[in-house]
Amino acid sequence: MDGIPIHFYLGVSALLFFLGLVTILARRNLVYILLGVELILNAASLNFVTFSRYGGNLDGQIVSIFVIILAAAEAAVALAIVLNIYNVFKNVDVDTPSELKN
Amino acid sequence: MFQAILATSPMLSDIQAFLPEIYLTVGLLLVVIIDLLPGMTDRRIPALLSLVGLAFAARVLWQQMSGEPRIEAFGGLFVVDRFALFFKLFTTIAVTVVILYSLAWKRLESRMGEYYLVLMSAVLGIFVLVSSQHLLMVYIGLELLSIPSYILTGYFKNQRKSSEASLKYVIYGSVASGTMLYGFSLLYGLTGTLRLDEIGPALAQAFSESGNPEATALAFLMVLAGFGYKIAAVPFHYWLPDVYQGAPIPITTFLAVASKAAGFGVLLRYMYLVYGAPGALATLSDVDVVAWVDKLSLLIGIVAAVTMTLGNLAALRQKNVVRLLAYSSIAHAGYLLMGVAVIGSSGLEAVLFYLVAYLIMTLGAFGMVIYLSNSVKSEEIEDFRGAGWKAPIVCGAFVMCLVSLVGLPPTAGFVGKWMLFRGVIESGMLWLAVVAGLNSAISLYYYFRVAKALFLEKSEKEYTLKRSPVMAAIIIGLSVLVVYYGLRFGGLIDLVQQANLFAAVQ
Numbered sequence: 001m002d003g004i005p006i007h008f009y010l011g012v013s014a015l016l017f018f019l020g021l022v023t024i025l026a027r028r029n030l031v032y033i034l035l036g037v038e039l040i041l042n043a044a045s046l047n048f049v050t051f052s053r054y055g056g057n058l059d060g061q062i063v064s065i066f067v068i069i070l071a072a073a074e075a076a077v078a079l080a081i082v083l084n085i086y087n088v089f090k091n092v093d094v095d096t097p098s099e100l101k102n
Numbered sequence: 103m104f105q106a107i108l109a110t111s112p113m114l115s116d117i118q119a120f121l122p123e124i125y126l127t128v129g130l131l132l133v134v135i136i137d138l139l140p141g142m143t144d145r146r147i148p149a150l151l152s153l154v155g156l157a158f159a160a161r162v163l164w165q166q167m168s169g170e171p172r173i174e175a176f177g178g179l180f181v182v183d184r185f186a187l188f189f190k191l192f193t194t195i196a197v198t199v200v201i202l203y204s205l206a207w208k209r210l211e212s213r214m215g216e217y218y219l220v221l222m223s224a225v226l227g228i229f230v231l232v233s234s235q236h237l238l239m240v241y242i243g244l245e246l247l248s249i250p251s252y253i254l255t256g257y258f259k260n261q262r263k264s265s266e267a268s269l270k271y272v273i274y275g276s277v278a279s280g281t282m283l284y285g286f287s288l289l290y291g292l293t294g295t296l297r298l299d300e301i302g303p304a305l306a307q308a309f310s311e312s313g314n315p316e317a318t319a320l321a322f323l324m325v326l327a328g329f330g331y332k333i334a335a336v337p338f339h340y341w342l343p344d345v346y347q348g349a350p351i352p353i354t355t356f357l358a359v360a361s362k363a364a365g366f367g368v369l370l371r372y373m374y375l376v377y378g379a380p381g382a383l384a385t386l387s388d389v390d391v392v393a394w395v396d397k398l399s400l401l402i403g404i405v406a407a408v409t410m411t412l413g414n415l416a417a418l419r420q421k422n423v424v425r426l427l428a429y430s431s432i433a434h435a436g437y438l439l440m441g442v443a444v445i446g447s448s449g450l451e452a453v454l455f456y457l458v459a460y461l462i463m464t465l466g467a468f469g470m471v472i473y474l475s476n477s478v479k480s481e482e483i484e485d486f487r488g489a490g491w492k493a494p495i496v497c498g499a500f501v502m503c504l505v506s507l508v509g510l511p512p513t514a515g516f517v518g519k520w521m522l523f524r525g526v527i528e529s530g531m532l533w534l535a536v537v538a539g540l541n542s543a544i545s546l547y548y549y550f551r552v553a554k555a556l557f558l559e560k561s562e563k564e565y566t567l568k569r570s571p572v573m574a575a576i577i578i579g580l581s582v583l584v585v586y587y588g589l590r591f592g593g594l595i596d597l598v599q600q601a602n603l604f605a606a607v608q
Contacts, residue, residue, distance in 0.1 A: 010291075017284055024277055033273060040280035047287035055294045060287075063238050063296065067283065070245045074279075077249050078272045081256055081265070088265045094273075097266035100344040 009050040016043035030082045030092045034075065041071045119175040119182045122159040122166075122190060123229050129155020130222035137215025145214040149201050152218045156201075156225075160194045163187055174235070178297055181235040188454060188601035189232040189367040192461060196360040197225050199465050199576060204352040206573045208476045209258075217257060221356065224250035228360060232367040235375070237286045237296045240368060241279070244328065247364060248275045251357060255349040267348025274331060274341035282328020288321035298375040302382025309391055322398070329372070332365030333435045336409040343416075346428035351475065354424060355468040358431045363457050366438055370450060374603045378445050395445065403443040403526070407537045410436025414544045423471055424481045426548060427464075430507060433545060434460055440522050440534055447604040448525040454598040456518035459506065459587065463515055466503035466580035469573060470496070477568045483552060488561030490553075496574045497556050499581035504549040506584045509542045514587035514594075 020039030027033055045064040052060025082092060089096045117124070132155070133148045166173075172183040204210055204217070224247050231243030252275065256268025290296055293304035305318065331338040346354045376382060377395060413433030420426040438460070441453035471481060473496065478485045490497040506515035519542065526534045587594055 013287075020280070021277075024273075030269070030273075034276075037273075037276045037280055040277065041283065044280065044283040044287045047284065048290060051287065051291040051294075055291070057294065059238075059296045060290055063241075063286075063290075066238055066242065070242065073249060074245065074276055077252050078276060081252060081268050081272050084256060084259050084265050085269050088260065088262055097262065097269060099262055100266055100270075100347050 006050060006054045009046065013043045013046040013050065016040075016046065028094050030085065030094055033094060034078050034082065037078070038071060038075065041067055115173075116175040116180075119166075119173045119180065121162045123226060125158040125162065126155055126222060126226050126229065129158070130219050130226070133215060133219045133222065137219070142215075146205060148215050148218040149205050152201055152222050153198060155222065156194050156198055159229075160191065163190050163194065167191070178299070179236045179239050180230075180233050182233060183603075184601045185367075185371065185603050186233040188597070189363060190229055192363055192457065193225060193228045193232075193360045196363070196461055196465065197221070197356065199469075200352050200356045200360070202572065202576060203355055203469060203472050204350075206476070206570055207350070207352055207472050210350060210352070217254070220250040220253050221353075224254070224356070225360070228364040231364050232371070234368070235298050235371075237289065237298065237301075240298075240372070241283060241286065243368070244279055244282070244332065247361060248279060248332075251275075251353075251361060254353045254356070255345055257350055257353065263348040264350070265348075267345045270341050270348075271345045274338070278328050278331030278338060281324050285321045285324025285326075285328070288317060288324065292317055292321060298372065302376045302378075305376065306382055306391070309394075315390075315394055318394075325372070329365055329369040330405070333362055333369065333438075334409075334432055335405050335435055335439060336412050336432075339409065339412070339432050339435075342432060343425050343428040346431070347422060347425045351424065351468060351472050351481075354428075355465065358427070358468065359461050359464050362431065362435065363461070366442070366453060366457060369442060370453065371603065373442060373445060374450070378604065399443050399445055399529070399531075402439060403531050403534050406436050406439035406443055407534055408436075409433070409439060410538060410541045412436075414541045414548075417548045418544070420548070421483055422481050423483050423486065423552060426483070426552070427467055427471070430545065430549075431464065433541065434464075434507075436541070437519065437522060437538060440526050440538060443531065443534065444525040444529045446525075446529065447602060448521075448528060450604060451595075451598050451602055452518070452521035452525045454601055455521050455591075455594060456515075458594060458598075459514035459518040459584070462580050462583050462587070463503040463506040463513075466500060466577055466584065467507065469577045469580065470500035470503070473570060473573045473577065474567075476570065477565060483555050485563070486552070487555050487559040489567060490556035492567040493569075493574070496577050499578045501553045501556070502581040502584055503577075504553055506588070508546050508549050510546075512588040513584050514591070515584070517588055517591045 016039050020036045020043060023036030023039065024033050045067045048060035048064045052058060085097060086092050129152055133151050136142055136151060137148055166182055167187050174181050227243055227246030230239060231247055234240045234243050252268055252272045255271050256264050258264035289301060292308055293301045295301055295304055327338060334342040346357065349357065410433045413429045413436060417426050417429035417433065420429060438453050438456055441449040474486055474489055475481050506513035509515045509519040523535045523538065
């Protein structure tokens with residue numbers, strides 16, 4: 001692992017972040033949007049672990065464990081909300097619920 | 103007795119600093135247990151338990167307020183200072199009123215155990231958030247506040263509006279918190295530490311050695327996205343009107359007051375520790391750094407100006423009073439950001455003072471919406487026509503809160519705005535004060551449109567206004583406070599000065 005320069009890891013994490021962002025902006029299906037959010041969180045996690053490995057303290061590794069836990073909690077609530085949207089609107093498209101407008 | 107045992111053991115002093123949070127946790131666990139017991143059909147019992155939990159927490163907070171000025175617990179992860187206590191007491195008061203509103207609002211009649219459980223965990227999130235001095239704690243606190251907020255927004259799960267609002271909230275919220283987390287990871291990479299008080303000096307050192315303003319700016323902007331979403335600053339405000347309109351109105355009140363104040367609390371602490379504390383960036387005399395901090399201040403000033411202008415202009419054409427108050431709360435986030443743009447003592451004090459004024463007047467305004475919508479079954483302004491003469495004292499009190507929201511004397515809103523204006527003018531941002539002044543003039547129009555509908559227009563429908571003595575007492579009490587703090591603001595200014603982070607250092 002030490003043979004690999006740090007910017008390889010940072011490049012992968014930046015790529016993950018932008019893929020997540022593109023997924024959220026381009027996809028209409030809510031499940032895909034949630035997957036995009038997971039990509040962003042994993043990109044941040046990867047950054048934390050990388051900086052921890054190269055920076056010399058373990059704080060980043062601990063943060064990444066917390067991020068995994070909190071991402072699970074957030075995904076649980078988000079999926080419950082999406083399920084509820086399906087029950088109410090019979091659809092999981094992000095554009096279908098549009099009753100709240102000016 | 104419990105506290106006496108804790109005080110004697112130095113090992114447990116951390117726990118003692120954490121006592122308000124523990125009381126809240128015990129309260130919310132009791133809500134779960136009581137709710138599961140058979141025969142517990144009275145919907146007031148969980149509310150009462152939550153209020154008892156809040157009261158115990160408030161008692162400890164009050165003791166801490168007269169105790170040591172600053173306690174660090176859990177190895178510096180968690181800090182109890184006057185600033186944190188200010189926000190915790192603020193939240194306690196706000197949530198007490200929100201619980202009373204929840205009891206009074208007629209549409210919340212179903213099973214209530216979960217409602218208070220989730221509300222109390224959001225309060226716990228605010229307590230953790232405003233006390234955190236570590237990036238991980240900031241993230242945990244923010245999620246502990248956000249996740250219950252998503253659930254509460256969608257509490258009416260069969261209603262289309264409520265479901266839609268929770269969907270929009272969860273998507274915007276999770277993207278913003280993910281972006282913020284990525285910013286945190288960059289800050290960690292730049293400085294090698296997660297403690298906020300160490301990040302400042304480490305960042306300053308990295309700045310003066312290698313000078314990496316691009317990475318620092320990127321990290322800062324990404325973190326600002328997370329905080330900006332919480333306080334609904336432009337361009338992270340899109341979720342707010344829909345969420346406020348779709349959520350149950352007591353929850354809208356909670357989001358508008360407690361959640362927004364918590365966002366400002368953590369933003370101020372972050373700005374101070376990273377950019378203003380001794381050894382941090384803003385204290386360096388390096389020319390590049392001074393220019394960089396000036397740019398930062400200017401950026402926040404621009405965000406403030408755009409936020410207040412957009413909020414006020416959009417509020418002009420609203421027909422639904424909740425949506426109108428939602429845009430007005432965006433505008434107020436803009437006013438408050440003026441104080442954040444002044445990275446210094448006067449700005450911070452002005453923000454804290456204005457938050458107290460905002461708490462009182464916003465609680466009053468939403469209270470009136472609940473009071474009227476219980477009878478009218480709608481939140482459209484045109485349905486409120488003529489209601490003023492059916493309950494003149496309560497509606498008069500509501501108009502007083504509106505006057506304060508505009509920022510006219512003799513109200514707390516006026517004093518708060520005056521402090522904010524003074525702060526930005528002293529730091530040389532006269533243009534921002536001019537923009538804010540114009541905005542206040544615009545806001546006069548739409549607030550008084552509501553007052554006009556209440557008192558000067560005739561109702562087309564016949565209805566009787568349901569009396570609610572508790573709600574009336576709360577609204578009148580709040581309006582009295584608005585005027586009281588508008589005339590005798592000395593005590594409040596003392597409190598705000600004690601809570602000032604900058605003063606604690608000097």
